[in-house]
Amino acid sequence: MLPKDLFKKPMNTLESAYEKLTKTAAPDVPSEMCTSCPGCRAMLFTSDLSENDNVCPKCGHHFRINARQRISIIADEDSFQEQNGDLRSKNVIGFPNYDKKLKHAYLDSAEKEAVICGTATIGGWPCCLFVMEPYFMMGSMGTIVGEKITRLFEYATEHHLPVIGFTVSGGARMQEGILSLMQMAKTSGAVKRHSDAGLLYIAVLTDPTTGGVTASFAMEADITLAEPKALIGFAGPRVIEQTIRQKLPAGFQRAEFQVEKGFVDEVVPRREQKEYLARLLSFHAPLPHNTDTEEAQAE
Amino acid sequence: MIEPYERVMAARAKDRPTSMRFIENIFTDFTEMHGDRRFADDKAIVAGIARLNGMPVTVIGLEKGVELKEKVARNFGSAHPEGYRKALRQMKLAEKFHRPVICFVDTSGAYCGIAAEERGQGQAIAENLMEMMTLKTPVVSILIGEGGSGGALGLAVADQVWMLENSVYSVISPEGCASILWKDSGKMKEAAACLKLTAEDLFSLGVIEQVIPEHNGDFEQVYADLQEKLYKVIRTNLQLPTETMLENRYARFRKIGTAGL
Numbered sequence: 274m275l276p277k278d279l280f281k282k283p284m285n286t287l288e289s290a291y292e293k294l295t296k297t298a299a300p301d302v303p304s305e306m307c308t309s310c311p312g313c314r315a316m317l318f319t320s321d322l323s324e325n326d327n328v329c330p331k332c333g334h335h336f337r338i339n340a341r342q343r344i345s346i347i348a349d350e351d352s353f354q355e356q357n358g359d360l361r362s363k364n365v366i367g368f369p370n371y372d373k374k375l376k377h378a379y380l381d382s383a384e385k386e387a388v389i390c391g392t393a394t395i396g397g398w399p400c401c402l403f404v405m406e407p408y409f410m411m412g413s414m415g416t417i418v419g420e421k422i423t424r425l426f427e428y429a430t431e432h433h434l435p436v437i438g439f440t441v442s443g444g445a446r447m448q449e450g451i452l453s454l455m456q457m458a459k460t461s462g463a464v465k466r467h468s469d470a471g472l473l474y475i476a477v478l479t480d481p482t483t484g485g486v487t488a489s490f491a492m493e494a495d496i497t498l499a500e501p502k503a504l505i506g507f508a509g510p511r512v513i514e515q516t517i518r519q520k521l522p523a524g525f526q527r528a529e530f531q532v533e534k535g536f537v538d539e540v541v542p543r544r545e546q547k548e549y550l551a552r553l554l555s556f557h558a559p560l561p562h563n564t565d566t567e568e569a570q571a572e
Numbered sequence: 573m574i575e576p577y578e579r580v581m582a583a584r585a586k587d588r589p590t591s592m593r594f595i596e597n598i599f600t601d602f603t604e605m606h607g608d609r610r611f612a613d614d615k616a617i618v619a620g621i622a623r624l625n626g627m628p629v630t631v632i633g634l635e636k637g638v639e640l641k642e643k644v645a646r647n648f649g650s651a652h653p654e655g656y657r658k659a660l661r662q663m664k665l666a667e668k669f670h671r672p673v674i675c676f677v678d679t680s681g682a683y684c685g686i687a688a689e690e691r692g693q694g695q696a697i698a699e700n701l702m703e704m705m706t707l708k709t710p711v712v713s714i715l716i717g718e719g720g721s722g723g724a725l726g727l728a729v730a731d732q733v734w735m736l737e738n739s740v741y742s743v744i745s746p747e748g749c750a751s752i753l754w755k756d757s758g759k760m761k762e763a764a765a766c767l768k769l770t771a772e773d774l775f776s777l778g779v780i781e782q783v784i785p786e787h788n789g790d791f792e793q794v795y796a797d798l799q800e801k802l803y804k805v806i807r808t809n810l811q812l813p814t815e816t817m818l819e820n821r822y823a824r825f826r827k828i829g830t831a832g833l
Contacts, residue, residue, distance in 0.1 A: 452829045461702045465703075487694030488698050525686070
């Protein structure tokens with residue numbers, strides 16, 4: 274290898290691979306009516322796709338969905354009660370253009386922050402639910418995301434409720450500097466207290482879950498599930514490729530890879546998640562009060 | 573005023589003492605322990621038992637190495653998951669034997685490579701964050717050079733976190749930040765200023781308890797100061813009921829980012 278090659282950008286970056294794919298696959302069709310599937314390149318009616326929870330009916334490709342859609346798929350109808358929905362980030366360290374970025378994120382997602390928290394029932398089972406929002410700065414974790422998740426775990430601990438969490442995140446939010454990093458410790462502390470109280474936490478990792486979220490509450494659950502082909506990792510693939518100056522193998526850091534390596538319990542397709550979660554919740558339902566000990570005493 | 577990027581340069585300076593120098597000079601009888609009992613021994617993290625003014629303590633440090641050969645062996649202080657698991661193993665032993673834990677942090681970040689991902693870099697750090705929060709023994713972490721993001725935090729959930737005057741602690745490197753913000757990693761000076769990563773910045777943000785003066789590079793004096801300060805704070809924490817100590821540790825992190833809510 275020549276010394277100058279050390280600084281060369283890899284030829285096959287992920288972006289160029291994606292560009293190639295999308296460029297060849299998109300015939301000229303009004304985008305609001307039809308969607309081309311990046312998985313199988315089939316042209317799908319957008320209405321069919323949304324009826325199918327944004328999963329390609331042909332190949333099973335999971336399209337990205339926003340947090341409200343996810344809540345409507347997972348929670349029982351009208352059961353979701355949002356908490357701390359008014360908390361909004363401020364530009365605490367005076368980071369350039371962060372205010373503008375927050376405004377854009379709000380316009381892009383119609384959400385005030387990158388996570389939505391609250392209580393719900395799933396198949397009749399009560400729980401606390403948090404769902405991260407990919408269209409708000411790619412679900413990055415700043416102080417408000419950390420605060421909302423911490424409050425949710427504290428509420429769940431106080432009310433003896435399980436927590437179900439859907440993650441999607443590019444990691445800690447750079448624009449809040451060290452304060453974002455500290456949210457990893459803060460949320461981990463709240464998860465630990467919830468766990469020490471004997472309560473159940475199930476994380477469902479969706480595409481992508483990376484960085485500071487992976488290195489904190491996404492990887493701290495009792496049961497860790499993932500959506501098919503979701504990218505899950507600490508470092509993003511681009512950073513790794515730059516560090517090792519090689520192209521990564523296909524499927525690297527995908528949900529199926531994480532099952533193989535032992536970090537995810539099961540890959541669960543979106544349309545099966547609700548039933549799956551309800552079953553897990555039922556396994557962990559509190560036992561009818563003291564019947565065991567009463568029976569034992571009766572004997 | 574010293575520019576933030578000058579602090580970054582100072583924190584990364586070649587002749588800056590690494591964790592082992594601190595360990596040798598602050599403690600006596602350092603006895604190194606190896607391995608995570610799961611995969612391997614990660615030389616980017618040194619861990620063992622030593623005495624602080626006669627008191628047995630567990631010491632853990634991210635070590636960059638001094639000579640090139642050693643630096644390579646230590647992966648320039650960038651740990652793999654087994655490094656964090658080795659540290660956790662030592663912390664659990666410290667808890668069992670009621671030894672306080674002292675961590676020295678100096679890393680550009682946890683390693684970003686194929687093997688690190690395959691063995692769960694994120695999971696290893698996450699587990700340390702959780703376990704350190706409730707470790708039933710006093711923990712003090714000191715940033716002595718670079719505090720690179722999650723890789724640094726994985727050894728910095730503690731009752732007190734201190735930073736040396738010329739150390740830095742950041743969610744992302746200034747180069748990484750600049751390349752994301754301006755698509756130009758050359759603008760690291762501007763990025764360093766935006767990130768608020770100096771010891772002074774972190775002290776005013778309420779993220780650390782102390783800035784340790786470097787006495788113009790007289791590290792003999794730094795070691796002496798640290799020895800005295802560590803002994804004092806650990807003695808105080810040892811006298812607290814464990815529950816109070818853990819409550820304080822939780823509250824310490826719980827309050828970060830809550831100003832004005």
